[in-house]
Amino acid sequence: MRTAKSIAVDGVEVSVVRKRVRRVNLRVRQDGSVVVSAPARVPLAQIEEFVLSHRQWIAKARSRALAREEARREGLRDGGRTRLLGQELPIRVVADLPRRRSPRAEVEGDALLVHVAQDAVSTDTDPAGTPAPDPQQAIAQLIGTAVEELRRRELEALLPAMFERYEPLMGVHASEWRLRRMTSRWGSCNVRTGRITLNTELAAHPVASIQSVVVHELCHLLEPSHNVRFHALMDRYYPAWREAKRELDAAPQARPRP
Ligand SMILES: [Zn+2]
DSSP: OEEEEEEEETTEEEEEEEOSOSSOEEEEOTTSOEEEEEOTTSOHHHHHHHHHHTHHHHHHHHHHHHHHHHHHHHHOSTTOEEEETTEEEEEEEEEEEOTTOOOEEEEETTEEEEEEEGGGGOOOOOTTOOOOOOHHHHHHHHHHHHHHHHHHHHHHHHHHHHHHHHHHHHTOOOSEEEEEOOSSBSEEEETTTTEEEEEGGGGGSOHHHHHHHHHHHHHHTTOSSOSHHHHHHHHHHOTTHHHHHHHHHTOSSOOOBO
8 A cells, every 4th residue: 555646625635545445435534634545547537536526525524523533632631531441531641651651541440540751741842942732732642642552452352252252152253353443433344354343442332332343243244234134143142232332323422333
């Protein structure tokens, strides 16, 4: 995968990525950046046309992503709140790490402690006279990084047992599973390769909801589409999937679907 060039539309830069995909795909990332991926054989002019014909969609998706990101950042401060495995935790920032050390989040008691480097909260300008970045935003970014890393850790600890429990029960096997931050879905399953991708955002939700998404994606190895057969399989292997779906749909910020 490499970026060939970019297309500007309404003042927004759309990166063009040549990829082994079947068709042209447009994607708005969590941070509002836009990427279009296309097979090598599709000429740039055709990609441009595709992007331009979706300019309204881009504008809407971008403002949604940016609003979401802002709402998320708002809570990411000392005294703010975040969710982990369905539990809402107050955030406490402690500047106790050596300079330049990456931030690290840990659950301690009923709070989420975010350890940051001692120099991270400084508002000084550096000797070159470069003004310090907005300290609030800098802290939000550090907390965001630490929380994301903690969520990955939590999922990496939880998921193996979930796969081990349901795979033999369902008679399927995921060739691989990986975590990714996604904006529009909780998970996906490549039926051809057997690879399952799960959204790191799931770690904000109760274990039952995470489990439901895992079973959902495993079900796709038996039935690719969301048809009657698929729902019958869900009823059989994870009867509480409707409650889990309701919980996930009610997520305060993103509303991805599996
Ligand atoms: Zn599905």
